[in-house]
Amino acid sequence: MTTKTKIGGAFAALTLAAGLATPAAAQDDTFKIGVITFLSGQAAESFGVPALNGGKVLIDMLNQGGQLPAPYTQKGFGGMTIEVVEVDEAGGATKQVQEFRNLVQREEVDAVVGYVSSGNCLAIAPVADELKAFTILYDCGTPRVFETGSFDYVFRTAAHATMDNVSLARYLKARDFPVESFAGLNQDYAWGQDSWADFKGSMAQIYPDAEEKTALFPKFGAGQYGTEISALLRERASLVHSSNWGGDLQGFLLQATARGLHERSQLVLAAGDHVIPQLQDKMPDGIFLGARGVNGLAAKARGGELAELTDTLWNAYEAEYEAFPVQAPFRMWQALLGLKTAVEKAMAENGGKKPNDEELAAAMEGLAWDAPSGRIEMALAGGHQAIQPNAIGTTKWNEAEGRMELVDVEYFAARCVNPPEGTTSQEWLAAGFPGAQCD
Amino acid sequence: MTRSLTLSAAAAFVLLALGALVLPDWAMFLFAMALAKGLVCLGIVGMMRGGLVSFGQGLYYCLGAYTATLVANTFGVSDIFLLTVLSTGVCLAVGLAFGPLLASYRGIFFAMLSLALSMVLYGSLSKMSFIGGTDGLNIAAPTFLGWAPEGRALQTALYLYVAVMVVIAGTLMRIYFDSEQGLIALAARDNELRVEYLGASVRNVNTYSYVFGAVLGGIGGTIAVLALGHVDPEFAFWTTSGEFVFVAILAGYLSVPSVFVAAIILEMVRSFSNLYFPNTWQLALGIFLLIVIVVLPDGLGSLVRRRKGDAT
Numbered sequence: 001m002t003t004k005t006k007i008g009g010a011f012a013a014l015t016l017a018a019g020l021a022t023p024a025a026a027q028d029d030t031f032k033i034g035v036i037t038f039l040s041g042q043a044a045e046s047f048g049v050p051a052l053n054g055g056k057v058l059i060d061m062l063n064q065g066g067q068l069p070a071p072y073t074q075k076g077f078g079g080m081t082i083e084v085v086e087v088d089e090a091g092g093a094t095k096q097v098q099e100f101r102n103l104v105q106r107e108e109v110d111a112v113v114g115y116v117s118s119g120n121c122l123a124i125a126p127v128a129d130e131l132k133a134f135t136i137l138y139d140c141g142t143p144r145v146f147e148t149g150s151f152d153y154v155f156r157t158a159a160h161a162t163m164d165n166v167s168l169a170r171y172l173k174a175r176d177f178p179v180e181s182f183a184g185l186n187q188d189y190a191w192g193q194d195s196w197a198d199f200k201g202s203m204a205q206i207y208p209d210a211e212e213k214t215a216l217f218p219k220f221g222a223g224q225y226g227t228e229i230s231a232l233l234r235e236r237a238s239l240v241h242s243s244n245w246g247g248d249l250q251g252f253l254l255q256a257t258a259r260g261l262h263e264r265s266q267l268v269l270a271a272g273d274h275v276i277p278q279l280q281d282k283m284p285d286g287i288f289l290g291a292r293g294v295n296g297l298a299a300k301a302r303g304g305e306l307a308e309l310t311d312t313l314w315n316a317y318e319a320e321y322e323a324f325p326v327q328a329p330f331r332m333w334q335a336l337l338g339l340k341t342a343v344e345k346a347m348a349e350n351g352g353k354k355p356n357d358e359e360l361a362a363a364m365e366g367l368a369w370d371a372p373s374g375r376i377e378m379a380l381a382g383g384h385q386a387i388q389p390n391a392i393g394t395t396k397w398n399e400a401e402g403r404m405e406l407v408d409v410e411y412f413a414a415r416c417v418n419p420p421e422g423t424t425s426q427e428w429l430a431a432g433f434p435g436a437q438c439d
Numbered sequence: 440m441t442r443s444l445t446l447s448a449a450a451a452f453v454l455l456a457l458g459a460l461v462l463p464d465w466a467m468f469l470f471a472m473a474l475a476k477g478l479v480c481l482g483i484v485g486m487m488r489g490g491l492v493s494f495g496q497g498l499y500y501c502l503g504a505y506t507a508t509l510v511a512n513t514f515g516v517s518d519i520f521l522l523t524v525l526s527t528g529v530c531l532a533v534g535l536a537f538g539p540l541l542a543s544y545r546g547i548f549f550a551m552l553s554l555a556l557s558m559v560l561y562g563s564l565s566k567m568s569f570i571g572g573t574d575g576l577n578i579a580a581p582t583f584l585g586w587a588p589e590g591r592a593l594q595t596a597l598y599l600y601v602a603v604m605v606v607i608a609g610t611l612m613r614i615y616f617d618s619e620q621g622l623i624a625l626a627a628r629d630n631e632l633r634v635e636y637l638g639a640s641v642r643n644v645n646t647y648s649y650v651f652g653a654v655l656g657g658i659g660g661t662i663a664v665l666a667l668g669h670v671d672p673e674f675a676f677w678t679t680s681g682e683f684v685f686v687a688i689l690a691g692y693l694s695v696p697s698v699f700v701a702a703i704i705l706e707m708v709r710s711f712s713n714l715y716f717p718n719t720w721q722l723a724l725g726i727f728l729l730i731v732i733v734v735l736p737d738g739l740g741s742l743v744r745r746r747k748g749d750a751t
Contacts, residue, residue, distance in 0.1 A: 039718050086717040092673045093575065094663070095709070098469060102710055105465035119574040123669030126577055130590070130668075142574055149577065189565060189573040 028354050031080040031343065034103035036096070036114025037139070037332075039088040042221060046246035046274050047116045047139065047328040048089060050321075054329020055113075057316045058336050059084060069308045071370075077343040080354060085109060089116060093123035100124050104133040111136065111360065113335050118142035118190060125154045134357040134364075138335035139328070141191060141292070143425040146381035153357060155364050157335040157376060159388045161191070162198050162425035163417045164270040164292050166433070168241070169202035170417065171288060171392035174410045177266065179203070181211040183237035185228055185252065187244055188217035195243030195270050201429035213237045223251045229259055236264060243270040250275050257284045273297060274326040276395075276404045283404060287395045293373045295330035297406040298391035302374075310372040324403075334371035334388070338378075341369040377414060380421050387418040413439060448610040451696060455602035459595050469706050471598045471666050474605050476500075476683065477702035478659035481612055482652030483687040484698050488616060489624035489641075489648050490631075491545065495553030496683045498560055499530045499656025501675035504664035505564070506530075506657075508578040519581035519600060519665060527657040534653025542645040545631075557675045564672035575671025578664055601662050608655060609695045615651065616695070620644050689731055691738020701739050 035055060038048025059082045061067035065075030076082050085107050087099050096115075103109050112128070112135045115121045121140035128135040129151045137145065137154065141161030145154075172179060182203060186192030196215055203210055213235045216228045229252075232240055240261065244252050249272060256262060262284045272289035273296045291298055299310050313333060317325045346355035346363035355363065366383030369376055374389040393406030416438035419428035428434065458470060479500050486493050506526035510516050516525075537556060544552055565573045580593055588596050615621045620643075627634045627641045634641055664670045673679060682705075690701035712723035735741060 040721060085714075088713060088717050088720060090721075091713075092676075092679075093669050093671055094472070094667055094673070095713075097667050097669065098472060098706070098710060099713060101465045101468050102714065105463065107714070119669075119671050119673075122571075122574055122577060123667065123671075126579075126668045130580070130593075144571075144574065190568065190571070193568050193572060 029080055030083045031077045031111075031354065032083045032085065032107070032109045033339070034085045034087060034100075034107065034109040034112040034114065036087045036089050036099065036103075036112065038090055038116055039086070041090040042246050042248075043116055044090070045278075050274070050326055051116075051139065051328035051332040052086065053321050054313075054317060054325055055084070055332045055336060057320055057329075058313060058333055061313075061316060062336075062340065068312055072309070072337060072340065074344065077340050078347040078352075080343075087114070089114065089120060093117075093119050096120045097123055097127055100127055100133075101131065104131050110134070110354070111339060111357075113138055113332075113339065115140050118144070121145050121156075125149060125151045128154045132357050134360040136335050136339060139331050142194065146385045147424045150381065151384065153361050155338075155361075155378065155384050155386075157338045157378075157386050158331045159293065159386055159390070159414070159418055160425065161194060161270075161292070162419065162429070163387075163390050164243070164290050165195055165198035165241075166202045166417045166429070167290055167390040167392050167412050168199060168268050168270060168288065169206045170412060170438075171290075171410050172239075172268070173206050175408065177239075179207045179210045179238045181213045181235075181237045182207075182239045182241060183213040183232055183235050183265070184215045184241040185225070185232065185244065186215070186217055186242060187220045187222075187248055189220045191245075192217060192220070192243055196241070198425070198429065199241050199243075199270070201426070205429065205432045210238070218248075221248065223247060225252050225255050229256050229261055232256075232261055233259065233264060239266040239268055241268050241270070242272075245271055245274065250278060253279065253284070254282060257282075262287065271327065273406075274328065277323040277326060280404065281397050281402075283395055283397075285394075285396050288392060289395065289406075290390065290392045291327040291330075292390075293327065293330060293334075294389050294391045294411065295327035295373050296325060297404065298393055298409055298411075299330060299372050299374075300324075301393070301406055301409050302391070302411065306370060306372060306374065309370065313372055330371070330373045334373050334376050334386075337371050338364070338367065338369050338376060338386075342367055375414070379414075380418070387414040389414045390417050413437060444610060444613060448606050451609065452602060452606045455605065456599060458602070459598050462598075464591060464594060467594050467598050468666065469710060470703060471594070471601050472663060473702040473706040474598075474601045474699055475659045475662040475666065476686065476706075477699040478601075478605060478608055478662070479656045480683050480686040480690065480702055481608060481695065481698050482655035482659075483683055484690060484692050484695075485612060485615070485624075485648045485651050485655075486645075487687055487692040488621070488628060489645055490628035491549050491645060491648070492684060492687075493553040493649070493652060494550040494677065494680050494684060495555070495557035496652060496656050497675040497677070497680035498553070498557035499534065499653045500660040500663070500679065500683070501557070501560055501564070501670070501672070502533060503527065503530050503657035503660030504670040504674050505570075505576075507661045507664055508576050508670050509570070511578050512576065517579060517582045517587075518585075519583055519597075522581065522665070523604075523658060523661045526661045527654055530653045530657025530660075531650065534650040538646040538649040538653070539642075541649055542642045554677055554680065557680055558677060561672045561675040561677075564675065571671070573672055575669055575673075577669050580668065581665045597662070597666050601666075604658055604662065605699060608658065609699070612651070612655075613695050615647075620647060624648060685728065689728075689738055691735075691740035693737065694740030694743055697738065697740035697743070704739075 137156040143160040269289040273291035342364040346359040393409035420435040503526040690698040
């Protein structure tokens with residue numbers, strides 16, 4: 001029986017090949033980051049590719065140096081050139097854990113920035129701690145990452161998803177919108193289920209008398225919502241909530257507006273801004289929508305102190321990709337600017353050497369910095385989870401200029417729509433937002 | 440025969456164990472995952488020998504992983520041996536329940552029914568938000584009889600554990616393949632009616648193969664989740680099951696070690712294509728699969744077996 005030995009020979013060769021494939025060691029004058037986001041699949045068009053494009057624009061400008069206003073005038077990260085290794089996030093958590101290990105142990109990246117999917121974030125965090133690899137979660141929404149675990153090397157530079165739906169409810173109140181009843185249509189997976197639970201919880205506090213009507217959960221990626229729209233039309237709820245994204249949101253909006261759902265019920269969208277570039281004037285006027293932060297059109301409309309930084313990146317992005325930046329590039333920008341701030345802070349403390357993972361983690365903890373999306377503060381989970389301001393606005397098509405505008409925008413302070421340290425999102429919602437600071 | 444089998448099992452183990460010394464960290468993890476998945480694929484190969492292809496091995500892979508995770512999180516058990524035994528037990532029970540039912544189906548009906556069962560589990564888990572829904576659950580690193588290694592030691596221990604499992608499972612399956620029942624399965628692949636006329640029960644043989652597949656799936660799932668630290672319903676999704684089938688086809692049903700080699704090759708190709716072609720890695724993977732199917736229709740195992748002129 002020589003089968004095993006022969007196959008064994010092949011196996012040994014493989015082993016050897018694996019051993020020989022050693023990475024090019026990172027240089028001291030470059031800072032190598034692994035960027036993981038969706039390059040294929042449903043989330044690529046909506047989140048992954050715009051985020052990567054936004055990242056490229058920012059990194060190009062940083063590597064040239066002097067393109068951005070203060071405090072981001074220094075070249076690269078603390079003078080080091082930024083080098084990017086791209087990885088596709090599609091393929092599930094199993095593959096992502098493998099790719100993460102490859103990035104850290106084979107490619108020897110200095111930091112990892114990535115993950116749109118909450119499942120991937122949950123899976124990656126413990127691995128990052130095990131490998132002691134500095135990791136920034138830049139996009140994913142679930143509050144569970146830091147509410148059910150604590151990690152030394154993992155940071156999330158975007159607020160978690162609770163903020164999105166609390167802001168929607170607060171917006172309705174701020175606009176004195178009468179709500180007798182509300183219904184929902186959300187995708188049938190963790191994101192949609194959690195969003196509906198958060199929205200329901202927020203409405204119970206802010207509109208205690210509003211009646212909760214049907215909550216529909218069509219399959220993720222369903223695309224066809226004929227029956228659901230019929231049900232919603234029949235319900236005649238004052239408003240219809242949806243946290244759908246990407247193709248699912250486009251499909252829902254196109255089919256719902258064709259049948260006049262938006263005239264019968266007010267549509268409120270937790271994360272709806274990113275389909276505007278695709279829908280343009282097919283997106284009806286008068287929809288209340290958020291962008292998971294002061295991102296996209298809401299950031300453009302805000303102006304103020306951050307206008308120069310926002311406009312510089314906005315114009316560079318628009319010139320390069322012929323579309324305006326939606327929420328995804330803003331979250332990538334805030335992650336990269338946060339990383340830049342942390343690297344430079346660590347270098348100021350260690351005498352200008354390239355910081356290691358421990359020094360980076362120490363510098364990042366509790367950090368605050370300015371991004372186009374506002375002031376980002378690592379205020380939760382012992383300085384590992386960011387809070388950020390949020391904005392909700394109403395869509396209005398500008399016929400003369402042929403572009404969508406956001407009007408009646410309400411801006412919410414970070415501490416108004418995010419839970420304080422030491423309480424979980426669900427407890428905070430159930431208790432009626434104790435400790436919220438809304439000016 | 441027995442002696443040469445023992446010898447080759449020992450040789451295979453020594454070879455795998457050598458990997459623990461020479462492999463870099465990332466590759467050791469990749470190999471451990473590939474070998475764990477290889478265990479699941481070995482179960483499919485067992486069924487393939489009887490002419491059946493299960494498109495639902497994700498059921499047991501996922502069931503094993505979730506059992507281990509829930510037991511670990513609820514009762515604080517972290518011992519890898521205990522977790523393996525428990526989740527294998529659950530998979531065995533479920534396999535025994537469905538085995539006799541599925542054994543009456545053939546071809547596409549068997550494939551679809553097994554697929555349906557795994558998708559039922561996928562759908563149910565996705566709805567259960569109290570255990571994480573589609574986001575899944577985390578599980579802490581395992582301990583080995585009270586020993587709680589970290590870092591490279593943990594990876595090495597896990598790798599050696601899966602290597603031992605692979606050698607034991609591989610040897611036992613080889614013995615089963617060469618046994619009377621195993622040979623009946625091979626005969627049934629060619630002509631089921633004739634086998635039945637000769638007095639053997641094809642249904643029984645298929646039940647055995649299915650139950651063995653369930654047990655192997657459970658072991659594979661448990662090791663995979665302990666290595667990964669995270670489980671989600673994707674474990675039972677049809678694409679996961681499809682990947683197992685692909686590895687089984689890549690390996691062919693002729694040789695046991697080729698299953699594990701195929702699993703490792705697939706992981707390597709995927710890992711490197713993902714790195715070098717981040718935008719088109721699926722295309723690279725697809726081209727690789729097509730080439731293998733065209734060049735080696737009977738799988739990798741046929742490379743060794745064909746030369747020997749041995750049909751089993």
